[in-house]
Amino acid sequence: MAYINNPMEVYKLLNGSNCGECHEKTCLAFAVAVFKGKKTIHACPYLDKEVVDRYGEAIEKPNTIDENKAEAIELLKQKISSIDLSEAAKRLGARFSNNHLTLKIFGKNFSVDTRGNLSSEVHINAYIAVPVLNHILNGSGKTPKGNWITFRELNGGPSRYAHFQQCCEKPLKQVADTYTDLFKDMLEIFDGKEIASHIDSDVSIVLHPLPLFPIMVCYWKPEDGLESDLYIYFDSASDDNLDIESIYTLSEGLALMFKKIALRHGV
Ligand code: SF4
Incomplete structure (x- = not known):
């Protein structure tokens, strides 16, 4: 089950239409009700199955935001340590040497080693680390089309x-x-x-x-x-x-x- 720290995290998942089908006046009111455990996320019929599965029956009491972010990064690092990083580098056209995959983030070097440890010329925060690790795990390597x-x-x-x-x-x-x-x-x-x-x-x-x-x-x-x-x-x-x-x-x-x-x- 995913951890949720505040109602805005639930609100971000909703479509913002305020249609009222969940019997709340607005999506924000619904997000607050879910966060407080008064409603389950299933009551909104417009969510993808994947989101419903992830956020489950009830909201677990949150860790702090930083703990949650650290936890998400930790999980991704574990996944990185279970894949063939040199193959991922080939797939993404990244550099691989000394057990490190290196690619450019905003033009600066960012490396991850086979144990999932990160090092970079840019400041690493969750807004960068989570997308980059997801890209290494799942990116197709398709070249941008220019459209x-x-x-x-x-x-x-x-x-x-x-x-x-x-x-x-x-x-x-x-x-x-x-x-x-x-x-x-x-x-x-x-x-x-x-x-x-x-x-x-x-x-x-x-x-x-x-x-x-x-x-x-x-x-x-x-x-x-x-x-x-x-x-x-x-x-x-x-x-x-x-x-x-x-x-x-x-x-x-x-x-x-x-x-x-x-x-x-x-x-
Ligand atoms: S049913 Fe979903 S989209 Fe409609 S108001 Fe409720 S939360 Fe928002």
Whole structure:
């Protein structure tokens, strides 16, 4: 059974339609009821079987958030130690030497050894470690196709899109609106590349969270009374290389990271 720390973790799994079929007025009210043990997650008919199986009959009392994250990473490390890492490196086009698989995360080296131990030139947190380990375990190694699509068009994207907007695109847009060096930081710190936009955005930056998993961040400045806008696009082969939860986690981590950077600069 999965551990849940707060109602928002349940809410993230729901489709956000507030349809009321669970006999709660909103998805958020349902999430709170599930977290408090007053309802089981089965009462929402729109969840994938995999989610229902994972979150089970009742919510176990939570560990702390950090314990949970550490636990998820520990489980993934165990899985890594049971696979042939050199084969995984071949599948993903990564480097393998001295029992270490090494690939580039945002352009910086990230290594995992055959026991699942991690080392990196970037700060390792759960928002990076969980997606990278999932990619090593399950990524197909398919080369990006060069077609950009929205989160909603990815496998499993439609049901999570409202949360993706709320927790990833919207916070990043708020940072872009107030922190003018955001895109300069993306280029410098994360080895991003500015490209000519095919969709008429004012700024388009391509980042490589993983070599086979590029993302494009597009920003439209406010103009003539119109609000600014920001969208994150993914390559159409993305969901072959990373599961939807990991894509969400990585994007959420990116938004949090830039929010912190902006705060550090007093914005
Ligand atoms: S049934 Fe599911 S989608 Fe509908 S309000 Fe309840 S939790 Fe939200």
